[in-house]
Amino acid sequence: MRIIQSESTADAISAVTTILMDKVNSHPSSVIGLATGRTMEPVYAQLVQKEANFQKSFFFMLDEYMGLPSNHPSSFKQYIKDHLLNPLKLNESQIAFPPVDKTDAGEYYEKILVEAGRVDVQLLGIGQNGHIGFNEPGSTKESRTRIVQLTEETRKANQSHFGEGEMPREALSMGISTILSAKSLVMLATGKSKADAIKYLLNHHDDPSCPATYLKSHPHFTLVLDPDAASKINLNI
Ligand code: F6R
Numbered sequence: 572m573r574i575i576q577s578e579s580t581a582d583a584i585s586a587v588t589t590i591l592m593d594k595v596n597s598h599p600s601s602v603i604g605l606a607t608g609r610t611m612e613p614v615y616a617q618l619v620q621k622e623a624n625f626q627k628s629f630f631f632m633l634d635e636y637m638g639l640p641s642n643h644p645s646s647f648k649q650y651i652k653d654h655l656l657n658p659l660k661l662n663e664s665q666i667a668f669p670p671v672d673k674t675d676a677g678e679y680y681e682k683i684l685v686e687a688g689r690v691d692v693q694l695l696g697i698g699q700n701g702h703i704g705f706n707e708p709g710s711t712k713e714s715r716t717r718i719v720q721l722t723e724e725t726r727k728a729n730q731s732h733f734g735e736g737e738m739p740r741e742a743l744s745m746g747i748s749t750i751l752s753a754k755s756l757v758m759l760a761t762g763k764s765k766a767d768a769i770k771y772l773l774n775h776h777d778d779p780s781c782p783a784t785y786l787k788s789h790p791h792f793t794l795v796l797d798p799d800a801a802s803k804i805n806l807n808i
Contacts, residue, residue, distance in 0.1 A: 572786075573793045580613075580761050580797040587694070587759050587795050588617045594692050599627040604693035604745070604753055605655070605666075606633045606704070607647045610761050611696060615654035625659060630666040631690060634704045634744040637671050637718060645732040669716070669743040676743050677717040684716075684749065693753035697760050700724050701768045701781030705744035710782045714746030747785050755791035758783070760800035769796060770803040 577583035594601050603625075605611075618625075632647055639646045648668050656663065667683055670676045684690070695703050700722060706714060707722045718741055726738045750756065760769050771781050772794075778784040786792050 575793065575795045576801050577795065577797055583759060583761055583795050583797040584613045584617055587614050587757060588621065590757055591618065591692060592621060592623055595624055595628055599624065601691040602629050602687055604631045604633055604690045605651060606694045606696045607650045608696045610759055612654060614759065619658040625661055629687060631684060632668050634742050635669040635671050636739040637741040637743060638739050671743050677715065680716045690753035693750055693756050695756060695758040697758060697765055697768050697783050698725055699728060699764055699768055701771060701783045703783050704750060705742040706747050706782040708780045708782065710747055712747050712777060712785045715749050716745050719744050747782060751789055756786055756789050757793045759795045761797040763799040763802065765800040766803040769800050773804055
């Protein structure tokens, strides 16, 4: 596990965009797993600003809410169109979205992931409760893409995206084992609200109550922290 403890949030964001840009510059047809959420917004803004060359890349979304029309403004599909696809003029055929309308959605997504070969770089955020993707506490290390129930904590954290509307109770998420199949993992955590989860992550291993701890067994896991997210740890580096 490699930890990049940045001196500012801007540096943390640049560290992540540099990893992605280096990857696509050396391997233009890389397969990249995309996360959504507030943490990733400045990452995508910077990739757009730097005109990242993703023309030959292929993308997999990490997760999606169940039960929303695909053009719902709070769907992750709409998020990635707004933040990355449209600004960079990428083609929708370059990205796989979790097939939330299919009955065998999980199996189908796993099949197309296998057909595409391994994900080269999987981008990840972290929930305040240690979730990754929507693998909530209690998820197993062997889990694959499936429909998951969102915890009340996660629903509360994301309710603001839905205004007065009801926040979904379920999502389709790549599983832990699916995420661990990627060749490399890059997690970005910014802000004080992530400090407890990061402290827990660094002090525990393979702990189902904090699914992010499963990532520590991956041989190429990079954790990028801003000063607030790192404020409860002491790495002495
Ligand atoms: C989003 C996702 C989630 C978020 C996490 C943090 O695709 O998979 O795991 O990364 O909930 O969300 P933010 O960045 O909004 O704090």
